[in-house]
Amino acid sequence: MANRTYILIVLLALCTIAARAQSISFQQADSTSLVYYNARNWTGLVDYGNKAIAAGVDYPVLRLRMAYANFMGQNYSGALTQYAEVLKDDSHNQMARYYSYLCSRYLGNTNAASYHASFVDTVTMNREQVTQFGLVQAGLESSVKLPQNNLRGTGNYTRAFLSNRLGWKLTLDQSVAYYNQSITALVAIPAAAGAPAIASPNSATFTDTQFEYYGKLGFAVNSNLNVLGAYHYLNTSFGTSSFQNHIGLIGLKYSLPYVTLQADANVATISNNNVQQYNGQLSFYPMGNLNLYTISRVSVQSGDMQQTIFSQTLGFKAAKPFWLEANGTFGTMDNYLDADALYVYNAIDVTKLKAGLTGFFQLGQHAVLYINYAFEQKQDYYLNKNFNQNSITGGFTWKF
DSSP: OHHHHHHHHHHHHHHHHHHHHTOOOHHHHHHHHHHHHHTTOHHHHHHHHHHHHHTTOOOHHHHHHHHHHHHHTTOHHHHHHHHHHHHHHOTTOHHHHHHHHHHHHHTTOHHHHHHHHTTSOHHHHHHTTOOSEEEEEEEEEEEEEEESOTTBOOEEEEEEEEEEEESTTEEEEEEEEEEEEEEEEOSOBOOOTTOOOBOTTOOEEEEEEEEEEEEEEEEESSSSEEEEEEEEEEEEEETTEEEEEEEEEEEEEEEOSSEEEEEEEEEEEETTEEEEEEEEEEEEOTTSSTTEEEEEEEEEEEETOOEEEEEEEEEEEEETTEEEEEEEEEEEESSEEETTTTEEEOOSSEEEEEEEEEEEEEETTTEEEEEEEEEEEEEOTTTOOEEEEEEEEEEEEEEO
């Protein structure tokens, strides 16, 4: 009998606790969240809102208040989570769409930002100076590559790029680039993979040059899913040999508030080599903004090249106008395709390891300056021995 009484007391206590957990009413949630909102107590508002939702009190105005609180706290991923709940029932809610546009933009998701902008009234977007057809960004970057090898000259690479919106759901990125470097060979070796043959005992110095055009389309199926397609043309000259190289990419990019997933397939013909490369990439924003982020990427090559390459990037905000980004790529980068096939590692000397550090300087609302240092371990094609190379890149981006 005593045990039964004890069990009944415990059950009664649990029921009381559960009842109290459900005791938040709509009126209490609305008035209390409004107090937090008017007091600009953003952390308190988010915490209280989560408790109200857990207690079963959930309505659009509460979600909008919580979203704005996250936005003001620069947790743009947290804000997108709340705005997505509002948009489930009201896909044309102007406040949710406008701030989803801003959050996506601040997270660097251009396609999602444009998709949300398509639902916002024209007056508001004109105030933001954003139109259905218009420029997104433009810029220029240039690098100098300094090999620690007396048989290699200084390499120079320059790229100009432009991105524009071809409608709210479609963006086009384009760039042209030029690379040149002098190569000296000392040993007799037959031509292979497009490299000039050298007859012993004579040495020869020739020029390695490359002109490139790159274009990439991104189509926003919705605010989460993007379809990617890219084409890269390279006109490569090794001494007296010349090659017309073609690279194609197709992929899917799926964005969640804190995580972005991408999978893409690449098919290429590079200096008589047939290359297939398949990439899987995971981007993670643990703080809901660009104050801290990681990008992990695995690439598997088949065809004439058969290898696996892993790349890791870590970025963080070091000061108010300054970001740092460290990255490393591990594996044999022979005709390796990076950054949606924008950068092609098809140099005569294969890269074995690459690590670098980039600094980004935000200059006002539109301009970004960046400088990168990269260390590469490369293999001399003719002598079959490793050497190191240092690279410095400077660039400027203007965001419209």
